[in-house]
Amino acid sequence: MTLQRDAPISPVVRVQLEPAPTAMVWLQPGQKHEAIAVPSVLLAPGDALVEVELATICGSDVHTTLGHRAAPAPLVLGHEQVGRIVALGDGAVTSTGRQLTLGQRVVWSLTVGCGQCALCRRGLPQKCETVKKYGHERLEPGWELSGGFASHVQVRSGTAIVPVSEDLPATVLAPVSCGTATAAAALEAAEALSPLDGAVVLVFGAGLIGLTVSAMAADRGACVIVVDPAKRRRALAARFGAALVADPGAEPGHPDSLEAALDRSGDRPLVALDASGSPPAVASAIDSVGIGGVVVLVGSVSPSAPVSLDPESIVRRLVSIRGVHNYAPRHLEAAARFIETRSASYPFDELVGATVALADLDDGLEAAAGGRAVRIGVAPGLAPVLPCSRIAHDVPARED
Incomplete structure (x- = not known):
C-alpha cells in the first residue's frame, strides 16, 4: 500500500493498494453487474478506507435490481457491511468523537450528513439537505467505492463510524448498518x-x-x-x-x-x-x-x-x-450494543442463509429475491474479481 499527500501541505491523502480495490457496478434491470478497478483513492480529512469483510444483501438492493424502485445508474449497491480500516484521512473519528485507528473492525451509517444544515441540527442527519447514501449514489469520479458490494468502501466524513467486537461473526455484524x-x-x-x-x-x-x-x-x-x-x-x-x-x-x-x-x-x-x-x-x-x-x-x-x-x-x-426512515448515529450505536450484548440470546447467526463471492453477486441477488433466507452474504475475500476494462473506461477519468 502506498500513502502520500497530493502536495506537501495538502490535507488529502492518496491511497494506492495492490491489488487495486474493485467495485461491482449495476447498470440496469436484467443486466449483470460489471466490475471496475479503482487504482487510486483520495481520502479527505475525516475519511476512512475500509476493507469489506462481509456485506449482506438488503431487500432494497433486490428491489433496485428488479426495477421496482428508481435508482441513479450506474451505481455500486450495498449498504450493510462490516470491515476493517486500512487507511485514514486526517482527523477521522468514531461516532462518539474518538480517534479511529488502522485495523479497527467497524460498521458505519447508511447516510453521510453535513452536520450543519437545519435538518442535521434538528437531529435528523438521515434527511440532511445534502445527504449522500451508501449504495444509492450514481457512480462519480472521486467516490467510486461508494457501496458495500466492493472490496473496499471509502467512508466519507460525516458518516457515523462505530467500532465493533472482534468476537462476533461478520454475518451477525454486517446487517447492523441497516436493518x-x-x-x-x-x-x-x-x-x-x-x-x-x-x-x-x-x-x-x-x-x-x-x-x-x-x-x-x-x-x-x-x-x-x-x-x-x-x-x-x-x-x-x-x-x-x-x-x-x-x-x-x-x-x-x-x-x-x-x-x-x-x-x-x-x-x-x-x-x-x-x-x-x-x-x-x-x-x-x-x-x-x-x-x-x-x-x-x-x-x-x-x-x-x-x-x-x-x-x-x-x-x-x-x-x-x-x-421512521433510516436512523441517526445514536441508533447505530444502540444497535451495535444490542448485538454485542444480546445476540447470543437469539439466532441472529442463522439469518444469513448463504454467502457468495463478490464476483458472484448476481447469483446472490437471485437467491435473495427468492426470499427463503432473511439475508444473503457477499464476501470479497472468497474469490478474486476480474475488473471489466470497458466499464472502467466508461467511467470519467479521475481528476487527480
Whole structure:
C-alpha cells in the first residue's frame, strides 16, 4: 500500500493498494453487474478506507435490481457491511468523537450528513439537505467505492463510524448498518409515546427489521405478536422473542389468525409496527392498536397502493402514527450494543442463509429475491474479481 499527500501541505491523502480495490457496478434491470478497478483513492480529512469483510444483501438492493424502485445508474449497491480500516484521512473519528485507528473492525451509517444544515441540527442527519447514501449514489469520479458490494468502501466524513467486537461473526455484524439500526430507531419512536414493559407489541413482517424489533421489544418486557404469511418466518419469529405469531391470511376463528392471537394476548396492542410495507398490513396495524397506542411505519419504502384511514377512529382512540426512515448515529450505536450484548440470546447467526463471492453477486441477488433466507452474504475475500476494462473506461477519468 502506498500513502502520500497530493502536495506537501495538502490535507488529502492518496491511497494506492495492490491489488487495486474493485467495485461491482449495476447498470440496469436484467443486466449483470460489471466490475471496475479503482487504482487510486483520495481520502479527505475525516475519511476512512475500509476493507469489506462481509456485506449482506438488503431487500432494497433486490428491489433496485428488479426495477421496482428508481435508482441513479450506474451505481455500486450495498449498504450493510462490516470491515476493517486500512487507511485514514486526517482527523477521522468514531461516532462518539474518538480517534479511529488502522485495523479497527467497524460498521458505519447508511447516510453521510453535513452536520450543519437545519435538518442535521434538528437531529435528523438521515434527511440532511445534502445527504449522500451508501449504495444509492450514481457512480462519480472521486467516490467510486461508494457501496458495500466492493472490496473496499471509502467512508466519507460525516458518516457515523462505530467500532465493533472482534468476537462476533461478520454475518451477525454486517446487517447492523441497516436493518438492526432501523429497528432501534423504530422502537425508540414507539417508546417515546408508549412504555414497552408489559405492553402488547404487534409486529407485521418477520424480515430482519421485524425479527430484530421482536427481540428488542421482548428484551424490554413486551408481549410480542409477529404476523407473517410464511410459516417458516413465523417459526423463526418465535425464536426471536415472539410470544405469539399469526398468519394474516388465516380466516377469523382459525387458531392461526390475528384475531386469535389478539384474544390470547389478553390486551389490545399499545404498539403496532409495520416492517413489511404491505398496505393491508399497514391498515391492520392502524385498526388493531388500542386506546392511546402508537403505530410505527417503517416498511413502506417503495411505491405502493394507498391505505384508507378512518380519522374519527384514530381521533377517538387517541392513536399516534409515526413514520421512521433510516436512523441517526445514536441508533447505530444502540444497535451495535444490542448485538454485542444480546445476540447470543437469539439466532441472529442463522439469518444469513448463504454467502457468495463478490464476483458472484448476481447469483446472490437471485437467491435473495427468492426470499427463503432473511439475508444473503457477499464476501470479497472468497474469490478474486476480474475488473471489466470497458466499464472502467466508461467511467470519467479521475481528476487527480
